[in-house]
Amino acid sequence: MSLLKDHITIYDIARRAGVSIATVSRVLTGKLNVKEETRDKVRKVIEECSYEPNLIARALCNRISNTIGLLVEELSNPFFVTICNEAEVFCTSVGYTLLFGIINSWQENETHLLHLIEKRQVDGFIFLGGKANLAQPKKSFLEEIKSVSQRLPLVFINSRIDFENCYIVRTDERMAFAKIIDYVLSCNHKKIGLITGERGFLITEEKIDVFKEKLSAENLEIRKEWIVSGQYLVESGAASMEKILALKERPTVVMCTNDTLAIGAIKQVFKSGLTVPGDISVTGFDDIFISRHFLPGITTMKQDYSQLAELGVKKILSHVSAENCPRETVLEAELIVRDSCRML
Amino acid sequence: MSLLKDHITIYDIARRAGVSIATVSRVLTGKLNVKEETRDKVRKVIEECSYEPNLIARALCNRISNTIGLLVEELSNPFFVTICNEAEVFCTSVGYTLLFGIINSWQENETHLLHLIEKRQVDGFIFLGGKANLAQPKKSFLEEIKSVSQRLPLVFINSRIDFENCYIVRTDERMAFAKIIDYVLSCNHKKIGLITGERGFLITEEKIDVFKEKLSAENLEIRKEWIVSGQYLVESGAASMEKILALKERPTVVMCTNDTLAIGAIKQVFKSGLTVPGDISVTGFDDIFISRHFLPGITTMKQDYSQLAELGVKKILSHVSAENCPRETVLEAELIVRDSCRML
DNA sequence: TTGTATGCGTTATCAC
C-alpha cells in the first residue's frame, strides 16, 4: 500500500467556503484583516472538516520550521534527560518541537549529526553535553560551531562557547561546588577526598579547581592520592572509592563531582563492609532523581533544570523573533542536605 | 535581526554545474540514470558548496517526511526513556527523526497532543505508555485512535490496540511475571505479597491475574491484605510496604509490579529497622538502570528494550515502504537475579 | 541521458 494521506488543504476549505485560498490563509494566520462574517464562515468550514494546516508546507514558505535541534550527549543520563523533558514540554507549549540528536551514538561525528538535523531546517540548536562541554574544545570542533552559528542561533547549556549568535545558559558550578564544600567543612571534616569523572570537561576541571582553592584557603592538606579521576559511571565511582579505601590513611569524606559517581562510591563502601555515613561520608552533585531515594539519601547540589531548559529554548525564540536577549544567563544551584554526609 | 538562512538550493548547484535542476535532483536521489560524467561533475559542485538538501522541501514534495511521532508518557521515567533512547538512535541510523510528545504534560489531552504532532506530517506514530496501555481504553480514545489510524500507521508498545494499520510490539508480561513468580517459589517462599501501581493498566492487571493464578495453582494462600495497589511512584511503593509491615502476619517476600515500586518498598523496610532480604525479600520488574546499583541489587525481569524500540520503528518503516510485516510481535523477558530476594 | 514544466500546501505581494 502507500500512505495516501491525502489531506484536506486550504484549497478544499476555500472552495467549500466560497472564498479564495488567500482568505483562508488570512483567517488561519489571524494577522491580516478579514470581514468578521467571512471569517466566521471560513472558521466553520475549517471546524467541519477538522482541517489542520500542513506545518511542513508552512515551514517551507515561512522559512521558519518552529523546530529546534537538541543535541544531547545521552538520553539515558538522568541529568540530561531531565533537562530534555523540561525542554520538550516547554517547546510544545509554545508551538515548537524538538528534534533530538543523541551524540554518543555517533562517536566522533558530533558534527555530522548536527548537519543531519540541520537539513531539517531547525530554527536553532541547543547543545547539552558533548564536546561543547570540554574545558578546551578542539579547534576543528570550534570551527564547525562557528560556521553553523553563522546560519543559526546556538545555545550551549553549561558550556562556555563564545561566538556571534551563540548563547549560554549555565549553572554557576564553581559557586555551587564551593557551596557544598562549605557545607562539608561546616560538618567539621578536615580530611577531604575527591572523586571525579573524565578530566578535561568543564564540570570536572572547575570543580577540581575550586576544591583545591577552598582547601588551600582553609589550610587543609590536599593529598594527591585522595583525588582520583575516572569516568562518569557508577562502576568508575566504585573503583575510585576502592582505591581510596585501600589507602593507609583515609579521608573522612569523599566528595564526588556528580551523583552517579557518588552512588558508585557508596556502593563500594558498603561492599567493603563499612558504612556511609558512619565510617565515611560521601557527597554528590546534580541531585538526579534517584539520589533522594538512594540509601542513604545523597547530600548533593541541585541545579535548576527547568530554568536551564526553558531559558535555553527562550533564547532561541528571542533570536528568531529578533528580540534582544542576554548572551549568557547564569543560574544558582541549591544545596540539598540528606544523609550521606554526617557531622563529625 | 532575522534568520536569513538563505541556503544553497539545487538551482545554485544546477547553475554552477551547468545542468538542469532535474539532473541535480537525479544525482541527489540516486534513483534515475545519469551519465557518469555529469554525475561526477554535479557531485563535485555539491561537495564544493557543501550543499545539503532541504528535507522540509523534500518532504512536502514526496509527502513523506521521514519523521515518526513518539508519544511517550513521561521522559523522566527510566523505563520509557531507555526505549526512547534506543528508538532515537535507530531512527537516525536509517535517516529518520523522532518527534517526541510527552503525554503527561497534557493531562487528558493525549489526543490533542497527537494532532499537534500530526500537523508536522509524521509518517507514523509510536505509543509508549499513556491511555493506550489501559486494560480497557475509553471509547472516545479508541475512536480517536481508529480515526488517526486511517491516515497513518500506528505502533503500540506493550499495548493491545487492534485496528487496521495498528501494530503491536510487546513483552509477554504474563509469561514474564510468571517466570519471576516461579523464581520466588523456587526460593521456597510460601507467603507472597504484591505491590502494584495504578489499577486499570495492562501492566498492573495482567500481573495481578498471573499472580492469583500461579498462587492458586500452587495452593498458596492469596491474602487480600497482602495485595496493595497505589501509583507507580517510589513514595507509593514505600506507603504500600508500610501497610504490609504493619500487618500482624507478614509475607516473606513482596513482589512489585515494577522496579520503582520495589525501590520504595525496600526503602520502607530499612526505614522500619528491618532489612532486605534478611527480614523480607522484594522483587521488581523492568530492570531499570538503577536496579543493578541499588543496595541491595534488585531481582527483577529485564525487557528487551532495544528490540521493543527497533521493532516499533521498523513496523512503521515497513508500512511506509509497503512491505509486509506482522501485526504483532511478542518478546520474552529475562530473569535477572540479584540480591533483594533470598532463598528461605 | 537531459531539460522543461508542474505540483506539493502554505504565505505574502500585489492588484482590484
Add this chain to the structure above:
DNA sequence: GTGATAACGCATACAA
C-alpha cells in the same frame, strides 16, 4: 476586504 499569483526547494512526468 478580497482574489489572483508568485515564491519556498525539491521531485518527477513528460518531452526532447
